[in-house]
Amino acid sequence: MLGESFQIVHFLCIAFPIIEESTTTGATVASTIITTGTTGTTVITTTAPCPTGYVRTLSGSCVNLLIDFNNCGSIGYVCASTYTSCSNGACSGAPAVQLTGAVAVSGWGGTTSIDDAYLTLSLPFSISLYGYSTPSASVQSNGCVCLGGCSSAYSNTALPSSSFSGPTAFGLWDDLYIYAGTSQTVYYAATGTYPNRSLVFEFYTAHFSSSTRYFHFQIVFYEASPYIVSYLYYQASDGGASATIGVQSSGNGPSITYSVNLATVPYGTSTTNTPTLTVTFDTNNGTYSSSG
Structure with missing residues (x-):
């Protein structure tokens, strides 16, 4: 109508990215980004690199060809049931x-x-013992994880040991050896989800005197339970008869001892897939508990 004024309103379409929650399958982490704009919706899926030592299968999962029973030596090669x-x-x-x-x-x-x-090692989250917390720790080939000053000492003693100046978890301190040409080594990984993750160090080793005298156990720290550590044993060829099992704060204590030079760990076998013994140390109150 005459005399009336009109206001022209312009609508501007802006594309906003929406990042959905990441999903995890095995060792594969995928993130989906959805972008909506004037021309439609674009979906982009990105996949994180496989961890060191892993390769990606056609299905997208990450596998370690050196230790994966269902992808042994090559993708898709499954070992016969006669093997362990x-x-x-x-x-x-x-x-x-x-x-x-x-x-x-x-x-x-x-x-x-x-x-x-x-x-x-640099760790995915901090671990702790005796009121001390650290984002890094030293893995010792003779069955220990050091949160402070470490040592390569192989001759075990009673605790506390002056060879280790900082908080140390003695999963099975003995004269252990990692033999070339095998899968023996120390493995580690975080399991679970924040804030309830576990950091697991898995020792698959042998005795210095024989490549088939196996010592296979895990040392586990808990994100939601500070100053507590557990040891899970799968195989100990001599039951720990020449080993020290315990935890200490420093070279002069305090410390908690489970055993010294006693065969307290079930021997287990190469087919043992569940822990035969679990020992948990609570450095908040200086106690331990065991099961198995």
Whole structure:
């Protein structure tokens, strides 16, 4: 109508990205990004790289060809039921690695034998003992995880041991050895989801005197339970008769001892796939409990 004024309103379409929750399948992590704009909807799926030592299958999962029973040596090669494990890419009667998504400590095992060594790792979350928390820890080849000052000492003693100056978990401190040409090494990985993750160190080793005197156990720290650590045992060829099992705060204590030079751990076998013994140390109150 005459005399009336009109206001022209412009509508602007802007594309907003919507990032959906990440999904995890095995060792594969995928994120989906959905973008909606004037020309329609675009869906982009990105996949995180496989962990070190893993390869991707056609289905998108990540597998370790050196230790995966169902992808042993090559993708899709399944070991016969007469074998117990995939060891260094070949079907074997040796113990099987139990940790899903296990990553081997860099430079240990494979073509390199390891004796009396320790290596410091950056961790996916901080672990703690005796009121001390750290985002890094040293894995010691003779059955220990050090949260502070570490040592390559192989001759076990009663606790506390002055060889280790910081908080240390002695899963099975003995003269252990990692033999080349096998899948023996120390593996580690975080399991579960935040804030209830577990950080697992899996020791698959042998005694220095024999490549088939197996010592196979895990040391586990808990994100939601600070200052607590558990040891899960699958195989101990001499039951721990020449080992120290316990935990200490420093070289002069305090400490908690489960056993010293006593065969307190069930021997187990290469076919053992569930822990024969679990020992949990609570450094909040200086106690331990065991089951199995």
